Amino acid sequence: MSSNVKLSKENTLGLLKKDYQGLASTLCKGCGHDSVTQALVSALYELSFNPKDIIKLSGIGCSSKTTNYFLNQSFGFNAVHGRMSSMATGVHLAQPQAKIIGVSGDGDTASIGLGGFLHLIRRNVPMLYIIENNGVYGLTKGQFSATSLKGDKAKSAGTQVFEELDLLDISLSAGCGFVARGFAGNSIELKNILKDALNFKGTAVVDVISPCVAYGNIDEFSKSYTNTQIKNKALNEPYKTITKSDLHFEAKSLEVKESYDNTNLHKARELLIKEKLTKTLHTGVIFESKTSVPLNEKLNLNSLDAFSNKPQKQKLSEESLKKITSEWSLF
Amino acid sequence: MLNDITISISTVNGTGSQTANKILVQSLILSGYHVSAKNLFPSNIAGLPTRFIIRISKDKYNSYSQDKLVDLSILFNKNKLKEDLQNVSKDSLVLSNEDYKFSDTVLKLNLNLLKCRTLTKDIHESVSVRKLLINMLYVGAAAKMLDLELETAVRATELTLKNLKKEILIANIEALKRGYSALKETKSINIFKPTDLEKCSLNNNMLSLYDGNQSLALGLLNGGAQIFTWYPITPSSSVAENFEHYSKTLKLNRTVLQCEDEISAVTTCLGAGWAGARAVTATSGPGLSLMQESIGLSYFTENPLVIVNVQRAGPSTGLPTRTAQGDLTLSYYSSHGDGFHPVLLPSNPSEAFNDGFYSLSLAQDLQTPVFVLSDLDIGMNEWVQKPLQQISKSSSEGQIQIEKCENYKRFSNNTLISKRSLPRLSDESTAYFTRGSGHDEFGNYSEESKVYEEKLRRLKNKINSLRTLSEFCPQDVVDQKKSSISLVYYGSTSQSIEELKDLIKKDLNVGLVSTYQIRALPLSDDLNIFLSKHKFNFVLEQNRDEQMNRIIKSECNSKTSTTSVVQYNGLPADANHFYKQIQECLKKFESFVLKIGEIT
Numbered sequence: 001m002s003s004n005v006k007l008s009k010e011n012t013l014g015l016l017k018k019d020y021q022g023l024a025s026t027l028c029k030g031c032g033h034d035s036v037t038q039a040l041v042s043a044l045y046e047l048s049f050n051p052k053d054i055i056k057l058s059g060i061g062c063s064s065k066t067t068n069y070f071l072n073q074s075f076g077f078n079a080v081h082g083r084m085s086s087m088a089t090g091v092h093l094a095q096p097q098a099k100i101i102g103v104s105g106d107g108d109t110a111s112i113g114l115g116g117f118l119h120l121i122r123r124n125v126p127m128l129y130i131i132e133n134n135g136v137y138g139l140t141k142g143q144f145s146a147t148s149l150k151g152d153k154a155k156s157a158g159t160q161v162f163e164e165l166d167l168l169d170i171s172l173s174a175g176c177g178f179v180a181r182g183f184a185g186n187s188i189e190l191k192n193i194l195k196d197a198l199n200f201k202g203t204a205v206v207d208v209i210s211p212c213v214a215y216g217n218i219d220e221f222s223k224s225y226t227n228t229q230i231k232n233k234a235l236n237e238p239y240k241t242i243t244k245s246d247l248h249f250e251a252k253s254l255e256v257k258e259s260y261d262n263t264n265l266h267k268a269r270e271l272l273i274k275e276k277l278t279k280t281l282h283t284g285v286i287f288e289s290k291t292s293v294p295l296n297e298k299l300n301l302n303s304l305d306a307f308s309n310k311p312q313k314q315k316l317s318e319e320s321l322k323k324i325t326s327e328w329s330l331f
Numbered sequence: 332m333l334n335d336i337t338i339s340i341s342t343v344n345g346t347g348s349q350t351a352n353k354i355l356v357q358s359l360i361l362s363g364y365h366v367s368a369k370n371l372f373p374s375n376i377a378g379l380p381t382r383f384i385i386r387i388s389k390d391k392y393n394s395y396s397q398d399k400l401v402d403l404s405i406l407f408n409k410n411k412l413k414e415d416l417q418n419v420s421k422d423s424l425v426l427s428n429e430d431y432k433f434s435d436t437v438l439k440l441n442l443n444l445l446k447c448r449t450l451t452k453d454i455h456e457s458v459s460v461r462k463l464l465i466n467m468l469y470v471g472a473a474a475k476m477l478d479l480e481l482e483t484a485v486r487a488t489e490l491t492l493k494n495l496k497k498e499i500l501i502a503n504i505e506a507l508k509r510g511y512s513a514l515k516e517t518k519s520i521n522i523f524k525p526t527d528l529e530k531c532s533l534n535n536n537m538l539s540l541y542d543g544n545q546s547l548a549l550g551l552l553n554g555g556a557q558i559f560t561w562y563p564i565t566p567s568s569s570v571a572e573n574f575e576h577y578s579k580t581l582k583l584n585r586t587v588l589q590c591e592d593e594i595s596a597v598t599t600c601l602g603a604g605w606a607g608a609r610a611v612t613a614t615s616g617p618g619l620s621l622m623q624e625s626i627g628l629s630y631f632t633e634n635p636l637v638i639v640n641v642q643r644a645g646p647s648t649g650l651p652t653r654t655a656q657g658d659l660t661l662s663y664y665s666s667h668g669d670g671f672h673p674v675l676l677p678s679n680p681s682e683a684f685n686d687g688f689y690s691l692s693l694a695q696d697l698q699t700p701v702f703v704l705s706d707l708d709i710g711m712n713e714w715v716q717k718p719l720q721q722i723s724k725s726s727s728e729g730q731i732q733i734e735k736c737e738n739y740k741r742f743s744n745n746t747l748i749s750k751r752s753l754p755r756l757s758d759e760s761t762a763y764f765t766r767g768s769g770h771d772e773f774g775n776y777s778e779e780s781k782v783y784e785e786k787l788r789r790l791k792n793k794i795n796s797l798r799t800l801s802e803f804c805p806q807d808v809v810d811q812k813k814s815s816i817s818l819v820y821y822g823s824t825s826q827s828i829e830e831l832k833d834l835i836k837k838d839l840n841v842g843l844v845s846t847y848q849i850r851a852l853p854l855s856d857d858l859n860i861f862l863s864k865h866k867f868n869f870v871l872e873q874n875r876d877e878q879m880n881r882i883i884k885s886e887c888n889s890k891t892s893t894t895s896v897v898q899y900n901g902l903p904a905d906a907n908h909f910y911k912q913i914q915e916c917l918k919k920f921e922s923f924v925l926k927i928g929e930i931t
Contacts, residue, residue, distance in 0.1 A: 051759070068776075072762075075755075075762050075763065075764075077764075077765040079767070080767055083595075083624075083625065086594065086602065087601070088602065089599045090560070090603035090604070091603065093588065093610075094603040094608035095754065095755060097755075098606070115592065116591065315722070315726060316549075316553045318721060323580065324549055328540055330538050330539060
């Protein structure tokens, strides 16, 4: 499908791009999250997803507010902090046919919701899991999150003394079948990543570096727009010369001239290790499994759709009841 | 002649004695006796002491008694002989294994010894099977000492072990027979004989033996639960396990998911409920503590959620294998901020079946979290019960908005409960964004004071509307017009009530005692009227903090007086334990004693 579809054009479902929009954003002007929202709207529109089939989920935080800013025609649930994964699992059990899109943040995923996140991946709940990753807790005014780097300085949080949790590395360790990184500052690439993720059969984790203009956009902070641009390298794209250096990142980065095979798990993990050594960030689909078995197939849920099959209408038959209770009889 | 007999069986946990004990219980029931049994087991898989207490009562009492002397003490834990002799007197009969070494104290008792090793030696070639057969030796010997017929004990063995391999069944029966005839000169217990009438009514009732976790699981299936999420915890695990087992046996195709913790279990359950499925989760105290936040989310976003709590003794890890009613207020007032929730209070496994069924309908109707509050005594002890009967009512689906609806208000304040729209099923015009933050009638974000206030007021009215519902009214009220004493109780405390009533009547010379079983929270309106009719209202419960009494005091008319009577030792409800406190209390009221004289 062409990526140059004009706004006014109908997609194959006969819908316009505005049919995928939501309410006006209340986030700060320039927030990376709004770019992610727009990339997602474009991806859904271009892939002609039916808004009725989509269920939007989120946790708590600035990122989690964004589910209100797209797909106004779809149902959504803004859950409690860190519990989007559990909510998604429940929704999937009830409605295996629904397309689930979840938007979470680095606080929501890497700290309070880390346990649930790992188990979501382990069970392979089919959904698009977007992490709008800015390294800070925006809504509570700028504390560090667990994805900020050691040595990072932020406007109100001081200096980070702990090492980062790399959510992509963690996702691969937990057995995630689709792991990608995007950058809010590169919306066309991000849209294409999201399209791939939306077509994946299983948990698709997309970690988007999405800078916080209020608390995490100074030069001494690794997830600022500028620093991300400097160290960013797109997978399978020609190497671009980096000219600007800063406190954290060396100017010279690893060259990725050869074609990258993202179906190779070993290569994917190697890439993430190299990134740390060379202080670079690669965007693109880092790993995509060809053998993903989603939860509905593992548990054979497809016959259990809450609407196609309604056992709640029926009590147990006398015969069924007897079959169990006769085992308890003393006579 | 003894009309009230207590048998204590001490074994090491993990040695298979549980099945043997069940055979002894069944032998007694088949012989026409009224029996209740409690298993007091440790939080351990193998090696620690476990005690099984059987009570045979002519008066059909079921209450457990901590202080009562043991008539027959079966000692099959050689490391705990001293501790196990606490309630044994010189009149008690003692049955043990000849292979143990005994102190002089034990040797002075009415000791009957089984040559266990010799007796089981040639029954089966496997050592592990022979170890299990030792249990059948004491069942046989006990049957003899209780003057039961051998054929009855054999029949009980066949019924209990019907699913085992034939050769194992034969070996067990052989061990039973050898135990029965091993003690040549033994005394038997001077036990009462059931009348023909008692035997006859027993046969007509066709009694069953099951625990509340079994019946509750079946009740939930019967109520249409499609999805069960859980995290393993004693004593509730077997609710989920039975649910899965029965679902497979009956080919019902329901989904069971073991989650990573209780936070996930309850949130997954809520997600499934929001998306249209009938979903349930089961836990115990520590798990319920973890679930609090999502319970509030369910309450405030008005989505169905069913939580089964099989209580154990807290706080903290507490006594994981002992019973209590200590989670009443935690359940009722779950989560932060304002809120209170429907809590169903089954008093036995049969009611647990009904409540399992009903909880799902109630959650759909009310769009709110609903609790089924059981406890370890109900959930894990097998109770002698009448067979379960199918419920006549049909289950409710709640109100769902499927069709197109312009200007759809998901949370209208013009009615207590609005129709709920469901993702993918309902028309797009009814799509809304569900949030735990403040929201208006359409579900849109709102921080308006008035909007928030109105929502909270409506939620309160919604739960209050239950107070007049028949299921929330007590099923078992005995309102004696001339009585000045009433007993108010709920849950597994019920099994001590008959005996407690008789103790009060006999010892205090009171003619009549009224009783009121609280079946659910919020309290039914008629409790107030009931309490106002009695001078002394005793509220019985199994927790230290008088949790039900506090709820009564906060919800009922301030003029009614109640006195709290509690038991919090981890043991099943004990009529004598309650009685002592009632006695103490009444002693303080000399004028009352005079008044009783006038009435009787």
